[in-house]
Amino acid sequence: MDLNETAVFVKVVQMGSFSAAARSLGLPVSTISSRVARLEQRLGVTLLQRTTRSLLLTDKGQAYFAHASQGLELLHVAESAVRASLQEPQGKLHVTAPVDLGYDGLARLAGKFRAAYPAVQLELLLTDRQVDLVSEGVDVAIRVGNLQDSSLVARQVGVACWAPFASAGYLDTAPSLAEPQDLAQHVCLQFTALGKAQWTLSSGAQLETVPLGAQLIANDLNLILSMAQAHQGVALLPTYVVQSAALANPAATALVRVLPSWQAKADPVHLVYPRQRFVSATLRAFLDLAVADLQTWFSVT
Known part of the structure; x- marks a missing residue:
């Protein structure tokens, strides 16, 4: 199927003559005539009856024109919609993130994006599986x-x-905490993903593994955060989660970073998206806003 032949036929009918269609399309009359002839040959029917003074559609030509003109118009609408989407953020944007990334921070990011681009429908999928x-x-x-x-x-x-945090209320009544091995004397709130038996901390090239008594183990980071705020022990928490919680609720119990020269694991954070030839305006807008916003959560390498 050659849509150029169809488009030329539709233009001939719309303009009322081969010469008028040729002028409109910027093509020789011979080219217009040959394309219509090829279309008729391919379809096996006569679409136009031509005389020296008039141009008449056959019944088959009338039926073909009705459908073809409508189809070409839909193609133009489709192309216009795609071009518009490349220029102005709109439509749907589906974003996924880990559950423990922090509800408050993601809520702020989503709010900023929605305020800047109200025509975009944003869908967030929070999951720890690799989507x-x-x-x-x-x-x-x-x-x-x-x-x-x-x-x-x-x-x-x-x-x-990730670093150790505790509330001032807990530290006021707890044993001294000057070295990683002192954690053995403390109530440690253990997030399952970081191990049930020990914590490994680093300070520059120095590495310390601290065995822990399993006083409390949970697989929910928000529960660990809440218990630390309730003065129940020392917790290994992402620094961005502590920061986000403090911004979201200034009245909540503040957490203090203990052993400030020590930290647990440090993971790179990326925005990732499928490789594509053309990045839509919607995705580009989200990437630009999210990069700037996320860099305020994390220490940038």
């Missing part, structure tokens, strides 16, 4: 940790650092 962006139709992901899929485009926004 297949292409097969699941997800536009962009915030990922913490080393990347596995090299087929994705990645933009690093910083490093997620």
Whole structure:
């Protein structure tokens, strides 16, 4: 099927003559005539009856013109919609992020984006599983940790650092905490993902592994955060989660970073999206805003 032949036929009918269609399209009359003839030959019917003074549609030509003109108009509408989407953020944007990235920070990011681009419908999927962006139709992901899929485009926004925190209320009545091994004398609120038996802390090139008594273990980071705020012990928490919680609720119990020269794991944080020839205006707008916003959460390498 050659849509050029169809488009020329529709233009001839609309303009009322071969010569008028030729002038409109900027083509020789012979080219217009040959394309209509090829279309008729391919379809096996006569579409136009031509005389020296008039141009008449056959019944078959009338039916073909009705459908073809409508189809070409829909193609023009489709192309216009795509061009518009490349110029102005609009439509849907599907974003995924880990559950423990922090509800407050993500809520602020979503709020900023929605305020800037109200025509975009934003859908957030929070999950700890590795989402297949292409097969699941997800536009962009915030990922913490080393990347596995090299087929994705990645933009690093910083490093997620985990460190020990406690409330002043807990520290006022707890034993001294000057060295990592002192943690053995404390109530340690243990997030399952970081291990049940020990914590490993580093300070420059120095590495310390601290065995812990399993006083409390939980698989929910927000529960660990809440218990630390309730003066129940020392918790290993991402610095961005503590920062985000403080900004979201200034009246909540503040947490103090203990052993400030020591930290647990530090994971790179990336924005990743499927490799594509053309990045839509909607995705580009989210990437620009999210990079700037996420860099305020994380220490940038």
